[in-house]
């Protein structure tokens with residue numbers, strides 16, 4: 001049996017805080033699709049480095065370029081302001097070991113705060129953009145703003161698309177695949193998944209990937 005969920009059925013779910021289903025669609029919690037988690041680095045207007053812990057994204061491209069698509073960058077964030085002003089940013093993938101450091105960059109988030117310092121991160125010079133990336137990141141993507149669209153037209157958040165200009169990848173992470181796709185690799189956000197039995201949203205969880213097999217191994221398995 002399947003549960004049918006329309007855009008009108010938010011009343012089946014309870015917000016954890018007032019206005020939660022305005023800031024996020026209730027579908028976010030009904031579907032609770034895991035999203036990779038990373039830090040966006042930008043520069044504040046005063047030149048201090050800024051970090052934003054971010055999920056909701058996808059990556060892809062063709063011969064004409066490789067693009068980082070980030071839905072839902074909040075219009076009230078420094079990151080949005082910095083990207084719109086400077087037209088550039090870096091995406092930094094770090095392992096879940098750094099989760100508390102990422103949260104520290106949210107707690108201390110003022111204009112006069114060096115957020116690399118508050119997260120105990122080390123800045124590393126980028127190749128194509130002024131914004132520094134993180135030494136602790138196993139992969140950083142230097143991006144130029146390509147597109148800024150307010151998908152819901154509510155003035156709450158924007159989909160920001162960055163054209164990737166350069167990537168820096170830690171060598172031991174590209175020798176084989178184990179590190180990138182294990183507990184020391186990409187980190188994922190499971191955002192308050194809804195329990196429809198009670199209507200409550202559960203805690204946010206943090207996840208990493210478990211590789212199940214190679215393409216040849218998987219395609220040769222007996223069909224279900």
Ligand SMILES: Cc1cc2nc3c(=O)[nH]c(=O)nc-3n(C[C@H](O)[C@H](O)[C@H](O)COP(=O)(O)O)c2cc1C
Pocket residue numbers: 037050051052053054055056071072073074076077078079080105106107109189
């Ligand atoms: C797990 C997690 C994921 C987050 N994902 C996003 C996101 O995708 N977009 C966003 O705008 N804020 C997101 N946030 C909130 C920002 O990290 C937070 O508002 C931050 O302080 C913004 O920093 P800034 O004002 O320096 O840009 C997330 C927070 C957490 C804890």
